[in-house]
Amino acid sequence: MPPHHHRILLIPYPVQGHINPAFEFAKRLITLGAHVTISTTIHMHNRITNKPTLPNLSYLPFSDGYDDGYKGKGNDAYLLYTAEFKRRGSEFIVKTILSNSQQGTPFTCLVHSLLLQWAAQAARELHLPTALLWVQPATVFDIFYYYYHGFSDSIKKLSCCIELPGLPLLLSSRDLPSFLLEPCPNPSANYALVSLFEEQFNDLDVETNPTTILVNSFEALEPEALRAVEKLNMISIGPLISSAFLDERNPSDDSSFGDQAHIFQPSNACVEWLDSKTEKSVVYVSFGSHCVLSKIQMEEIARALLDCGFPFLWVIREAKEGEKEEDLSCREELEEEGKIVKWCSQVEILSHPSLGCFLSHCGWNSSFESLVSGVPMVAFPQWADQTTNAKLIEDVWKIGVGVDHELNEDGIVGGGEIKRCLEVVMGSGKKAGEMRKNAEKWKGLAREAVKEGGSSDKNLRAFLDLIAES
Known part of the structure; x- marks a missing residue:
């Protein structure tokens, strides 16, 4: 399938740290000829002050039930929010995928950022290929994966030296993601997130075909970590940073591609x-x-x-x-x-x-x-x-x-x-x-990786070819 026939539905988690790499990922896909629809919550969509306006880029925000923003406090309120977010988001995805198919412009893939595994579940029910956009290092992905696949006891021990398969570095407890520490530093803030991460990583075991993990990293930066989990298809496509800065051009030469997305006014x-x-x-x-x-x-x-x-x-x-x-x-x-x-x-x-x-x-x-x-x-x-x-x-x-x-x-x-x-x-x-x-x-x-013919450029092209074969 030629790249210009690809239509990607991209669902980033509605926080700045996921929005920025998602936007840059969309720009890369568009450069390769794909059409991208970015869908996030109405509240986040309205907060972004400088959304790119590009050919083949469209926006389709949806309501999570908190269009004025989530203002709850405490674990119970957050769990209620995530449940409503999942329910409404899943309904929106199913409706959108079916609607586009009926209009003769079917999506070829859904890509979602972490903690949105329900998006992949909704797409799978309609036989649409999915991929996970991992907006943290591959090393962090590996630590989480091992924690939920047999290594939780050794990680929980808070020993001075933790060794995990395929990772070249020895870790101490202070080097681990804070959610995994027991007792965790902030129990009320961590409990809900720990359960979301557990659901995220358990979901990777559901598909018979290995889930594609698109990692915001590059080959030379994390060669071992990108291959540590053999059963998963982890490919680096980063750095997901504006090409204007990577090419050392003046970003003002192209306002659509140059600046970052902001949820605060710079x-x-x-x-x-x-x-x-x-x-x-x-x-x-x-x-x-x-x-x-x-x-x-x-x-x-x-x-x-x-x-x-x-x-x-x-x-x-x-x-x-x-x-x-x-x-x-x-x-x-x-x-x-x-x-x-x-x-x-x-x-x-x-x-x-x-x-x-x-x-x-x-x-x-x-x-x-x-x-x-x-x-x-x-x-x-x-x-x-x-x-x-x-x-x-x-x-x-x-x-x-x-x-x-x-x-x-x-x-x-x-x-x-x-x-x-x-x-x-x-x-x-x-x-x-x-x-x-x-x-x-x-x-x-980093700049070599995203140039034409660089490792991340080749990986992104190979990803589009993989979708075409699905």
Whole structure:
């Protein structure tokens, strides 16, 4: 089947960390001649401020029953939400697949991001091929897979050294996704997600044909992890980052393809401020679209930034509705020494020549964007896959240092430790030089992967050929 006959129904989980790679995946498919329909919740669809407008890209939002956004608190409320999301989403998928077939424009595949296995189940009932878009590293996928396939006891032991088949790195409990730890750090937040992940991985055993796992990674970055689970078809198609940045073109040359999708309004003044700084002199600080740091932890970060003396760009999101806005005691001093914004276009910031370091929560999008931009990191993980990503950043890819895991009595990383890490990465010592050299190496390999004929490009073309044979 020629690529232009492919019609892909793409269902991303309605959070920023899934939306961005899903949009970039859609753009890649369209470049290869496919038509893509992106369906997410009405609430998320309305929040995205700059949806791409491209030929062969359409949007079909659906209601999850919470069109003004989910505002519930506690485990029971979240379980109620996920049940309603699943019910309405499944009905929508069946209706949409049948409707397109009746109109003579049938879908050839449904692709969904993680935690939406009900989407695959609905499509399978109508004999439509499916694929899972995994928006975390292959290593994290493997850890989850093994946890739900016979290795849960060894992982739960919290031993100092955990070895899993096919993975070259030895893990400690602090390197594992936080959902898998027992007792887990935040039981009420983790319980529902653990059950969703269990359903996700049990679902992979249902299909007689191996499920295709499309991983936002690339061959050179995780060669062993992509092959660790022999029975599954894991293929790397990343980095799922705008081609404008990967090609080092000016993103403003093509607004449809250049920018990231945002659920917050970015500040317009960041690039001009960065233009005024010298090369590799600026520390960029962001903890993503979801993490909320305590005021005490924010104060420690602020003290570290001021004590270091490096210019910095710090993203501090607005408080959510119903949350108290916590202002920093040294805000005035911070704004004299650096720049504080509510949101920014992150890839544009990371690709700026003045960037020297990224102090990050290590969400996979942020970690990958930093790697692809050649910017070393201070890894400050909070939860979920971020702890594993931090391990890879520091010990496998060697492009950053992690903050000490020894917390004070309040569970806070002190400003002195954060300052130490920043000075190592931003310094002129041997370790800083090695990290910059490694960052440049991975930057080059990432770009090679997505070029025509590169490993990720060939894998994506092979995926479309596989659908055609289904």
